[in-house]
Amino acid sequence: MSTLAPNTPSSNTASPNTAAPNTASLDVALAALAETIRGQVLLPGSGAYAAAATPWNVAVPTTPVAVVAVADASDVVAAVRFANAHDLDVVVQATGHGALATTRPSLMIYTGGLDEVTVDPARRLARVGAGARWQRVLDAAAEHGLGALAGSAPHVGVVGYLTGGGLSPVARTFGYGSDLVTAFDVVTGDGERRRATATENPALFWGLRGGKGALGVVTAVEFELLDAAQIYGGCLYFDGADADRVVSAWKTWSAALPEQASTSIAVLRLPPMPAVPAPLAGRCTVAVRFAWIGDPAAGERVIDPIRGLATVIFGGLGVLPFPALGMIHADPVDPMPVHEQALLLRELPDAAVRALLALTGPEADCPQVIVELRLLGGALAREPRQLSAVCHRDAAYSLLTIGIAAPPLAAPTAAHAAEVMAALEPWSGGLGAPNFGATTDPALVARKYDAATLSRLATLTASYDPNSRMAAAHPVRAAAALLARS
Structure with a gap:
């Protein structure tokens, strides 16, 4: 049996959604729910509600009528x-x-307590709960000389990353x-528990890989690990005054890289704060990120x-242990208000x-903290053994802008990001990716999938969610x- 947090006002949480039901009958029902679960109803x-409900991007308003912090x-x-x-x-x-x-009244399911991490070194597999973060998986795999295909920010959750495709520095x-x-266990x-594999509920398995939470609440995921204990890589930072030379040369150089190499480049305007190294703070810089799988000497020659x-x-x-993968991008860890926009480029x-560079280079009036290009292609361009809802595998680069979404910067940051996306649109053709540029705008969601995939995803959401409860499914259907x- 679990406890029900008191329904009293507090200055450390957002105002309740005015559209949310706040009736005595719902309070009674929530109290009854709290008595039937192992977790908690907040x-x-x-304070527990605020801690569970507040997202990493604190600019996103989240006001569920309650949070169910699940235990299983x-x-x-x-x-x-x-x-x-x-x-x-x-909402998950x-x-x-x-x-x-x-915009509708919602119940948040907080999965942070589902933190199982189990490694089977003989089969080179991991089983991970929905609350686990990538760094724990990286560390657990490294104990057996293995790697895990985490993203550039290992402090993010495993499940959200994988259901959106998952783009790693390697x-x-x-x-x-x-x-x-x-x-997947989902x-x-x-309200039904299901297991999804290539042979069990295969349509669900297809849609969970790329559908970004539209089909249900994943409670655990199983995946292959990598036979990789180390990488050669890191990041080189240049002064923003060298942006024209560095970005142009990176573009030409990256186009000829073998699959052993992964790279990205970013124009940065990092604010002066304790977490930012002094040489990078308060100025425009250019970061070239690089990762090489294989002989470090060969990687050194390539870079x-x-x-x-x-x-x-x-x-x-230099040579890095695989769990240090996050050092390549050094993404921020602490919650902050951000505006993120993204697209994929065909060329x-x-x-x-x-x-x-006209909009983001050193001479530009650019409010973005990060403007990033990632090289795609290589193994990303190949279909997996089991087809999935991840689309646009023929894209050549991804473009991402991240700026501060707090007054007085919020409006100019969003307007400038839209200007950047419009300027690069001729080389995009309207392509996007599920894990970048989180949005409920149907027009932007449609860019993340081809027409057949989007139609199939919407049909699956209707099959597995007939009452249209999953908030993540609404923009897919729209x-x-x-x-x-x-």
């Missing part, structure tokens, strides 16, 4: 069935990355993170032309580089309807 007004899959079933019975959307959160604002060598998934929107482009003001390259000609009308 109500607005408690049975709790998830109870929570989803409660939402069905009380006309509530289901573990680390709070990729959070979406909701992705060109190994493909998308979801390509290595072998099984509670679908109808050498970039090292000699200009004076390196910070950073370096990156000189004209595209000029257009990008995008499919929008595409059908166009």
Whole structure:
């Protein structure tokens, strides 16, 4: 039996959603739910509610009528069935990355307590609960000389990353993170527990890899590990004054890289704060990230032309243990208000580089903290053994902007990001990716999938979630309807 947090006002939590039911009958029902689960039901007004409900991107308003901090899959079933019975959307959160604002009354399922991490070194497999973060998996795998296909920020959750495809700093060598998934345990929107593999509920398995939470609440995932104990890599930082030379040379150099190499480049305007190294703070810089799988000496020869482009003001390259993968990008860990926008590029000609630097280079009035290009291709361009909902594998680069979404910067940051995306649109063709640029805008969601995939995803959400409870499914259905009308 679990406790119900008091429903009292508090200054440390957001104001309740004015559209949310706040009736005595719902309070009674929530109290009854709390008595039937192993986890906890947290109500607005408690510190525990605020801690669980607040996403990593604190600019996203999250005001569920309650948070169910689940202790096991049975709790998830109870929570989803409660939402069905009380006309509530289901919002899922573990680390709070990729959070979406909701407009309907919702029940949040907080999966942070589902933190199982089990490694089978003989079969080179991992089983991971929905609350686990990548760093724990990296460390557990390393005990057996293995690696895990984590993203650039190992403090994010495993499940959200994998259901959105998952783009690692070594992705060109190994493909998308979801390509290595072998099984999901999931509670679908109808409140049923299911296992999804290539042979058991295969349509669900297809959609969970790329569908980004639209089909249910994943409680655990199983995936293959990598026979890789170390990488050669790191990051080289150049002064922003060298941006034209460095970005143009990186574009030409990256196009000829073998699959052993993965790389990205970013124009940075990092604020002066304790977590930012002094050589990078309060100025425009350019970061070239690089990872090499294989002989470190060969990787050093490959990156050498970039090292000699200009004076390196910070950073370096070397052999890293695989669990140190996150050092390559050094993404921020602490929650903050951010505006993120992204698209995929089919090509990156000189004209595209000029257009990008005109808006984001050292002479530009650019409010973005990060403007990043990642090289795609390699193993990312190949279909996995089991087809999935991850689309646009023929894209050549991804473009991402991240800026501060707090007054007075919020409005100019969003407007500038839209200007950057419009300027690069001629080389995109309207492509996006599930894990970048979190949005509920149906037009933007439609860009993340091809027409057939989007239609199939929408059909699956109707099959597994007939009452339309999963909040993540709403923009998918709306995008499919929008595409059908166009």
